[in-house]
Amino acid sequence: MDAGLVEGLRSIVGEAGLVRERARRIPYESDGLALLRRVPELVVLPRDTGQTAGCMRLLHEHGTPIVARGAGTGLSGGATPVENGVVIATSRMRDILEVNAADRFARVQAGVINADLSTACARHGLFYAPDPSSQRACTVGGNVAENSGGPHCFKYGATTRHVPGLVIVTSEGEVIDLSEPVVDPEGYDLVGLFVGSEGMFGIATEVTVQLLPIPPVVETLLAVFPDLDPACDSVSEMIAARLEPSAIEILDRLTIEAIESSVLAAGYPKDAGAVLLVEIEGSEVEVAETTASARGILGRHRPIEIRSARGATERAQLWAGRRGAFGAMGRIAPDLYVADVVIPRTKLGWLVRRATEICREKRLRIANVFHAGDGNLHPNICYDRRDADETRRVLEAGDEIMKLCIQSGGSLTGEHGVGLEKLAAMEWLFSPADLAAMCRVRDAWDPERRMNPGKLIPVRACPEARARPRPSPATARP
Amino acid sequence: MSRVRERLEALLGQGAVSVLDAPAPVSGLPLALPASEEELVEALKLAASERWSLVPIGLGSKLSWRRALERPDFALSTRKLTGVVAYEPGDGTLTARAGTTIESLSRTAREGGNHFTPRVPRPDGATLGGALAAGQSGIDRLRCGPSRHHVLGMRVALADGSVAKSGGRLVKNVTGYDMHRLYCGSHGTLCVILEASMRLFAGFEREILVTAPARDREGAIEGARAVASLGLQPLGVLAENVLDPDGAWRVHALLAGCAAVVEWGRRVLLETLPGAAEGVETIERVRDAELTTGRWPDLRVTGRPSRLLGALERIGAGARMTVEPTIASAGIHADPLEIERIARDLRSAGLQVRVRGPRADPLPEAAPGHEIARRLKLALDPEGRLIP
Numbered sequence: 001m002d003a004g005l006v007e008g009l010r011s012i013v014g015e016a017g018l019v020r021e022r023a024r025r026i027p028y029e030s031d032g033l034a035l036l037r038r039v040p041e042l043v044v045l046p047r048d049t050g051q052t053a054g055c056m057r058l059l060h061e062h063g064t065p066i067v068a069r070g071a072g073t074g075l076s077g078g079a080t081p082v083e084n085g086v087v088i089a090t091s092r093m094r095d096i097l098e099v100n101a102a103d104r105f106a107r108v109q110a111g112v113i114n115a116d117l118s119t120a121c122a123r124h125g126l127f128y129a130p131d132p133s134s135q136r137a138c139t140v141g142g143n144v145a146e147n148s149g150g151p152h153c154f155k156y157g158a159t160t161r162h163v164p165g166l167v168i169v170t171s172e173g174e175v176i177d178l179s180e181p182v183v184d185p186e187g188y189d190l191v192g193l194f195v196g197s198e199g200m201f202g203i204a205t206e207v208t209v210q211l212l213p214i215p216p217v218v219e220t221l222l223a224v225f226p227d228l229d230p231a232c233d234s235v236s237e238m239i240a241a242r243l244e245p246s247a248i249e250i251l252d253r254l255t256i257e258a259i260e261s262s263v264l265a266a267g268y269p270k271d272a273g274a275v276l277l278v279e280i281e282g283s284e285v286e287v288a289e290t291t292a293s294a295r296g297i298l299g300r301h302r303p304i305e306i307r308s309a310r311g312a313t314e315r316a317q318l319w320a321g322r323r324g325a326f327g328a329m330g331r332i333a334p335d336l337y338v339a340d341v342v343i344p345r346t347k348l349g350w351l352v353r354r355a356t357e358i359c360r361e362k363r364l365r366i367a368n369v370f371h372a373g374d375g376n377l378h379p380n381i382c383y384d385r386r387d388a389d390e391t392r393r394v395l396e397a398g399d400e401i402m403k404l405c406i407q408s409g410g411s412l413t414g415e416h417g418v419g420l421e422k423l424a425a426m427e428w429l430f431s432p433a434d435l436a437a438m439c440r441v442r443d444a445w446d447p448e449r450r451m452n453p454g455k456l457i458p459v460r461a462c463p464e465a466r467a468r469p470r471p472s473p474a475t476a477r478p
Numbered sequence: 479m480s481r482v483r484e485r486l487e488a489l490l491g492q493g494a495v496s497v498l499d500a501p502a503p504v505s506g507l508p509l510a511l512p513a514s515e516e517e518l519v520e521a522l523k524l525a526a527s528e529r530w531s532l533v534p535i536g537l538g539s540k541l542s543w544r545r546a547l548e549r550p551d552f553a554l555s556t557r558k559l560t561g562v563v564a565y566e567p568g569d570g571t572l573t574a575r576a577g578t579t580i581e582s583l584s585r586t587a588r589e590g591g592n593h594f595t596p597r598v599p600r601p602d603g604a605t606l607g608g609a610l611a612a613g614q615s616g617i618d619r620l621r622c623g624p625s626r627h628h629v630l631g632m633r634v635a636l637a638d639g640s641v642a643k644s645g646g647r648l649v650k651n652v653t654g655y656d657m658h659r660l661y662c663g664s665h666g667t668l669c670v671i672l673e674a675s676m677r678l679f680a681g682f683e684r685e686i687l688v689t690a691p692a693r694d695r696e697g698a699i700e701g702a703r704a705v706a707s708l709g710l711q712p713l714g715v716l717a718e719n720v721l722d723p724d725g726a727w728r729v730h731a732l733l734a735g736c737a738a739v740v741e742w743g744r745r746v747l748l749e750t751l752p753g754a755a756e757g758v759e760t761i762e763r764v765r766d767a768e769l770t771t772g773r774w775p776d777l778r779v780t781g782r783p784s785r786l787l788g789a790l791e792r793i794g795a796g797a798r799m800t801v802e803p804t805i806a807s808a809g810i811h812a813d814p815l816e817i818e819r820i821a822r823d824l825r826s827a828g829l830q831v832r833v834r835g836p837r838a839d840p841l842p843e844a845a846p847g848h849e850i851a852r853r854l855k856l857a858l859d860p861e862g863r864l865i866p
Contacts, residue, residue, distance in 0.1 A: 437657060
């Protein structure tokens, strides 16, 4: 890396803000998609918007590619470093800048941990709704880049519905302050467009989030089934009956075995074929009504058992098992390919059965844990990446499952993003004209395509020359 | 007959070109009414080859919301592109062509046991494409959120006639950029919306409206806030002084959901709100309150809830308005001579103000993100053909 550039960056962030030694750079070689790795040439850790903007201007002058990174918990290779590029990580931007209880919003730096935000708001009787399973590690800025979801998105929606404002640093180092929380933006909805752009439009350094009142009553149901089919069918029936719990989650037998053998043991029956977690939140009357309806539907599908969590401790234990599911899988295989697909909610059971068949044909073990209420499946395929043939079969299975989803009206990713993992699959779902429109929008933000290059949009879908002329200042009016 | 009209008639047929009945600067424009998506795309390609500019519209009910800086060559309406493309009641998703009216979509969803948002004023005069392009929300915004949050995907035609989709028909999906979020509220300056997929809510067993009188504007806003803090999850809460001929202030709470929950909410409201009663107003009149005077409010105000009440005190006590205090949104009917002063005062209080009608102002060039917005316009409509 150019010595002058490194010295310039050091003058902005200080020596403590640079990660230079190879041994210290290795942890940044991948995100949660460990199949794809590249040790970055330099990692920069700015403390705030000003330092980030300074670094971005300098990198712009040098034409250096940039990959933004939160905690690196993403699962699609969105934070995988790129050739001749630097990684800008937000891990030193951890301040909660403001909690405005009266207007129910908070402003935080991008590196604030998701779970820490809700903890900080709890004393005001408020919480932040998006709750990815990695919420004890992932950052709010990373959630913005990926438009992250989580179990409770069934009721509350993904990150984009909870982020009314951002401070964005563009690839050229310009700071765009859109942090004021407004319900209906005047002009183009730049914040809505930015959320989920996978680090390709710029870096969000501050995030304004909407907070919600902590619900007065919460009921958590655990329904135990002999196998997956009745669990899936009962979810489809709950959706069709227009029930609106806050979360509906399914875990299958292999996942239960892994969790119950780990330190996260949640008390799921080890002989169950599947368990269904249903959480219902709201007023006392509302929760009582919905719980009665949900119990009625679950009961019709011949469960082994339906039980309610007895208090907050048991509720937390049941959710700890669900949240720790991916980690617990480490007990049954050295590596885990976490697929993330979405389908219409009426087709849940069908896709689970087909995904299981695909894996059986390829001699692979599959563990299902998924956000059933949203039709968002995570078929987790167990493998050992040291076994090249098994790795190949895993990737083939993943592709077949994605194609199956597309054929049945589904999509490639419900919450993990496209990143590198699903890059090629974008052309299965979108036409050249669809992708060209996305390229045009990307070029408006980053004309030189230096932000997270090579991710999300296949290069051949962007036919224009790599370095486009910068837009002339006088010819367009929004 | 103008050449523009002649060419459009040659392309679409004589009956498919009319005259736009709308205020200046678009009054009297040739109005192209393509009967299919293919015809609409051909009209766009014709405009591109002839270097004509155009204003995309649905039924044209919100043309006063954003003013064209120059007179376009013609208006292109999606009102004949109607119909539901896909509706999965059990999945809670609905895809429809842009010209389908909100009333028709609401009815379809209701018959399938779902609720369609936004519940806008005069839904028979609003199309899906028009409501989304205008960034319009409705009386159900308090519980459902802004309509752009529930757009699952879109198909649009760009100025060059190419057709592009984003998103899909799924309630959860992060594949590709959320281009449809950009198109919502862009007022047709980036594309013509052809089709949109919407997330639906659970339908309601029962729906009631409770109304309470208020002594003045402050009392009404405080009453509305009190309702919103009761944990009843109302569909909407509105403070207004436009429905009563004498300008009396009132608070309306719209409760919807399963019968038992609505009944509980009704009892709480009747016990809590002084003078509250059911059946004083109809749900439809409250839904349409913004349009009681026959035109849209002159100013649309949004911002932080805590700033709203104090800022509204700067406006004369007799001004007619609708206010949703919890989401800090107000529509104000003002004396034409006072509009600019009021807008200035409200902006200085930290609120965002959009002026509508003949005084509608373009976005200030100093607004944050203006440069990116300008580039986005250039990227998707490089020759500036859509609403010049």
